[in-house]
Amino acid sequence: MSEQEIREEYIILEKSRTNPDAFGLLYKKYFDRIFGFIYRQTDDEDVAADLCSQTFLNALKSADKFTFRGVPVSAWFYKIASNEVNRYYRSRKSSKTFSLEENVIRNLYEQANDGWDEEMIEQLLGYLVELPAEMLEVLNLRFFEDKDFKEIAFILDITESGAKMRTYRALDSLRKNFKLKIKYDGKG
Amino acid sequence: MGKVEIKIRKKILTPDNLTQYRNYPALLKKYERHKRFKRAVRIFLYSLALTAFVLSLIFVSVWKIMLDQGHKAAGIQQGQLTYLKTNGPVTDTISLQLLSNQATDSMYQVVYKGTYGRPDDVFKFPKDAYSNGKTSYRYVGEKKVVIGDHEYIVKKYIYDVPHPANRAYYFYCPEFAILIFASSWHENYYLQDIGNTDTNKTLHLLIEAIKADPEFNYW
Numbered sequence: 001m002s003e004q005e006i007r008e009e010y011i012i013l014e015k016s017r018t019n020p021d022a023f024g025l026l027y028k029k030y031f032d033r034i035f036g037f038i039y040r041q042t043d044d045e046d047v048a049a050d051l052c053s054q055t056f057l058n059a060l061k062s063a064d065k066f067t068f069r070g071v072p073v074s075a076w077f078y079k080i081a082s083n084e085v086n087r088y089y090r091s092r093k094s095s096k097t098f099s100l101e102e103n104v105i106r107n108l109y110e111q112a113n114d115g116w117d118e119e120m121i122e123q124l125l126g127y128l129v130e131l132p133a134e135m136l137e138v139l140n141l142r143f144f145e146d147k148d149f150k151e152i153a154f155i156l157d158i159t160e161s162g163a164k165m166r167t168y169r170a171l172d173s174l175r176k177n178f179k180l181k182i183k184y185d186g187k188g
Numbered sequence: 189m190g191k192v193e194i195k196i197r198k199k200i201l202t203p204d205n206l207t208q209y210r211n212y213p214a215l216l217k218k219y220e221r222h223k224r225f226k227r228a229v230r231i232f233l234y235s236l237a238l239t240a241f242v243l244s245l246i247f248v249s250v251w252k253i254m255l256d257q258g259h260k261a262a263g264i265q266q267g268q269l270t271y272l273k274t275n276g277p278v279t280d281t282i283s284l285q286l287l288s289n290q291a292t293d294s295m296y297q298v299v300y301k302g303t304y305g306r307p308d309d310v311f312k313f314p315k316d317a318y319s320n321g322k323t324s325y326r327y328v329g330e331k332k333v334v335i336g337d338h339e340y341i342v343k344k345y346i347y348d349v350p351h352p353a354n355r356a357y358y359f360y361c362p363e364f365a366i367l368i369f370a371s372s373w374h375e376n377y378y379l380q381d382i383g384n385t386d387t388n389k390t391l392h393l394l395i396e397a398i399k400a401d402p403e404f405n406y407w
Contacts, residue, residue: 020216020219021216024212024216027212027215028210028212031206031209031210032201032203032206032210035201035206035209036201039201043195043197045209048209049209052209053209053211053214053215053218056215057215057218057219057222060215060219061219061222095192095193096192096193097192097193097194097195098192098193098194098195099194099195099196099197100194100195100196100197101196101197101199101200102196102197102198103198103200105196121196125194125196128194129192129193129194131192133192136192
């Protein structure tokens, strides 16, 4: 996303402080992505719909608090969504669920291996399960949402180098053990 | 953060199957409701603050009124009073500044400005014998004096200290101030002039009435 596009979105957000209808443009543009992001972490469409709605409502309520920090407005939505998901799990006191799209895994896997290997996929899941949740969050943003490290840092409230380090550690093992073609250089 | 559960799902979310969840008008409605609620809370808090402010003003006013009621003006409130000072055959006049003359339920409090840079002289006279013991001034008795159609009450006090040489007597009329100071070493002060010729006449008659009653003026 170019600097110009980021600024244009910021201007829309500024307008929505006085005219909530303007926020509709951002809602329309990012609803599906935020829904997918939440759905991947809840595996429940109704819950994802509720949390997604709450995410945009919170964003609209605090539109006047958002300050331009060089990241797209969408990063702010992801940040709110991430907080909503965490709050949801805290209130339920249950462990977090990540549901990964088979087609994405399959594409990645088949690029480096000969065909779909169920046993290998089981091993991959076994590896992912062992990862701490904060590493999975980074992988989710980097791998499924295609976020750069600056955005990941903003969304998870960590430093950019911290985001790089977490991604590197999580992906390095994946690349070595499963020959997955996942980039971690931050260039998308 | 604890461990997580990982699932692989076949279902792919597409814009079409998310249409049912995409509802901006509903979101706007929620937002409007939130704004109305926020406004109501703000109004409530402002009203609360305003009520607290008004109540505190009322409280302060009532407190001030009660305080004023506790210290009612007794007689002359302020002014330059001239006393005739006598010590045997020697006479002189002395000017004292009255700062306040007030009455509470049980006491009279008369304050004169201190002379020659000394602290103010504060006299706390009990209203009657029941209030004796609260200050060093002890109520001894009183005399009613009728002048014209008005009845004045003159109260007599003794500055009750152990050493007789330091004792003093005071004749106080609440409608004026201290009429007579009489010390044990024969230095006496008689109120002569309060700045009003007509009232001065009444004052002189009161002092004469005290002087004419040996039982009352004994010191």
